[in-house]
Amino acid sequence: MYSTGYTQTGNTGIGTSTPGSKLTVNGSLAANYRSEAATTATIGANDFYVVWNAGANGTLTLPAAISGSGNYKGRLYYIKNTTASFNLVLAANGSELIDGNPGISIPSGYGVNIVNTGATSGTTWEVVSFISASIPQFHTSSVVAGAGSVTLTGTTSTADVLPGMSLSVNNPTDQSLNYLINCNIAFDAGAATPLNGAINMYIHMIPYIYVDGVATSFRSFIESEPTRISGGTEASSNFIGTINGTVSLAPGNHTIEVRYIISSFSNLSTYTINQAGGSITATTIY
Numbered sequence: 001m002y003s004t005g006y007t008q009t010g011n012t013g014i015g016t017s018t019p020g021s022k023l024t025v026n027g028s029l030a031a032n033y034r035s036e037a038a039t040t041a042t043i044g045a046n047d048f049y050v051v052w053n054a055g056a057n058g059t060l061t062l063p064a065a066i067s068g069s070g071n072y073k074g075r076l077y078y079i080k081n082t083t084a085s086f087n088l089v090l091a092a093n094g095s096e097l098i099d100g101n102p103g104i105s106i107p108s109g110y111g112v113n114i115v116n117t118g119a120t121s122g123t124t125w126e127v128v129s130f131i132s133a134s135i136p137q138f139h140t141s142s143v144v145a146g147a148g149s150v151t152l153t154g155t156t157s158t159a160d161v162l163p164g165m166s167l168s169v170n171n172p173t174d175q176s177l178n179y180l181i182n183c184n185i186a187f188d189a190g191a192a193t194p195l196n197g198a199i200n201m202y203i204h205m206i207p208y209i210y211v212d213g214v215a216t217s218f219r220s221f222i223e224s225e226p227t228r229i230s231g232g233t234e235a236s237s238n239f240i241g242t243i244n245g246t247v248s249l250a251p252g253n254h255t256i257e258v259r260y261i262i263s264s265f266s267n268l269s270t271y272t273i274n275q276a277g278g279s280i281t282a283t284t285i286y
Contacts, residue, residue, distance in 0.1 A: 010022070011023070011024065012024070013025075013026070014026065014027070015027045031048035031049060032046055032047055032048040032049065033048070033049045033051075034047055034049070034050050034051070035050075035051045035053060036050055036051065036052050036053070036054070036060065037052075037053055037054050037055075038054060038058070039054045039055075039056050039057070039058035039059070040058060040059055041058075041059075041060055041061075042060065042061045042062075042063065043060055043061065043062050043063060043077060043079070044063065045063055047077060048076070048077065048078065049077075049078040049079075049080075050077070050078070050079050050080070051080050051082050052079065052080065052081050052082065052083070052088050052106075053082045053083055054083065054086060054088075055083075055086070056086055057086050057087045057088070057089075058086065058088055058089070059088070059089045059090075059091050059103075060079060060088065060089070060090050060091070061091045061092075061093055062077070062090070062091065062092055062093050062096075062098075062114075062124075062125060063093060064093040064094060064096070065093070065096060065116075065119065065120040065121070065124045066120075067120045071118055071120075072116040072118070072124075073116055073117065073118025074115065074116060074118070075115065075116040076113065076114070076115050076116075076128070077113070077114050078111065078112075078113050079106065079111060079112050079114075080106075080110075080111035080112075081106045081107065081108050081109065081110055081111065082108075082109075083108045084108060085108050085170070086108055087105055087106070087107055087108070088105070088106040088107075089103045089104070089105055089106070090103055090104050090105075090106055090112060090114075091103035092124060092125060093124075095121070096121065096122070096123075096124040096125070097122055097123045097124065097125075098114065098123070098124075098125045098126070098127065099123060099125070099126055099127050100123055104127065104130075110130070110131065111130075111131060112127060112129070112130045113127070113128040113129045113130075114126065114127055114128060115128050165183070165185070165257055165258040165278055165280050166255060166256075166257040166280075167255070167256045167257065167280045167281075167282060168253060168254070168255055168256075169249065169253070169254045169255075169256055169282050170252075170253050170254075171249050171250070171251050171252060171253075171254065171284075176248050176249060176250050176251070177248070177249060177284050177285075178246055178247070178248050178249075178284070178285045179246065179247055179248075179249055179256075179282045179283065179284055179285065180244070180245075180246050180282070180283045180285055181209055181218070181243075181244060181245055181246070181247060181256060181280070181281070181282050182242075182243075182244045182279075182280070182281045182283075183207070183209060183242065183243040183244065183258050183278070183279070183280045183281075184240070184241075184242050184278055184279050184280075185207055185240065185241050185242075185243075185258065185278040186240045186278060187205070187240070205221075205241070205260055205261070206219055206220070206221055206260065206261045207219060207220055207241055207243060207258050207259070207260040208243075208258070208259050208260070208261075209243055209245060209247075209256065209257075209258060210255075210256070210257050210258070210259050211247055211249070211254060211255070211256055212254055212255055213255070215259070216245060216247060217245070218243050218244065218245035219243060220241040220242060220243045243258070246285065256280065256282055257280075258278075258280060
């Protein structure tokens with residue numbers, strides 16, 4: 001094996017004969033990479049970049065400070081929490097501190113870069129950067145509506161959740177995120193028999209997006225006028241609608257759903273409207 005190093009005015013170069021810094025590397029640089037799956041573990045003297053992917057909340061403990069020869073002053077560690085929903089605590093050793101605290105919390109999808117101060121007590125580690133490291137940047141939750149129906153009697157108004165149009169969203173981070181919500185619905189006004197003579201029927205439908213049981217301003221207005229047939233049954237009539245909007249959701253679990261208000265004006269004793277399809281999608285926007 002052969003390698004070339006150069007020294008110049010107290011500087012050392014690797015791959016260069018003119019190092020401009022105490023150490024100049026003309027090429028790539030690699031350091032130790034380790035994956036840790038235990039809920040309780042330690043950061044070792046030979047670690048540099050540690051990826052934590054345990055199956056429950058856990059703690060990683062930094063090495064104890066060293067006085068004199070071998071002192072860790074200036075040492076860098078990178079720690080990333082790659083779990084889907086678990087919290088990692090990065091703890092200082094014994095009575096040592098990280099920026100004045102015995103430990104710091106690293107939520108799922110986040111990473112931290114820390115540096116050693118060289119002290120042997122008090123704040124022995126400082127946070128250099130603390131960033132969201134979630135990839136991909138967009139997360140989508142969606143559900144496709146199942147079959148369902150609503151039966152109207154004469155002139156009726158009703159408010160209810162559309163069958164299958166309820167979506168659970170989990171925001172596991174420690175900050176609010178914006179979600180783009182898109183909803184598509186399709187209904188079929190099925191055949192019906194009039195009370196007396198010709199059918200005279202109008203249907204108004206207003207679907208709303210609700211978040212955690214509270215109505216948003218996002219809605220759509222649909223009007224359907226089925227075909228009138230004298231003395232017989234009315235042919236089916238389809239009508240569809242689309243709703244979308246952006247909401248900000250705090251950390252935690254949320255329920256997004258589509259509720260409707262339907263009004264019918266007819267001379268029918270009963271009239272059934274069948275849900276022909278639909279979907280609801282929530283996508284994070286960073």
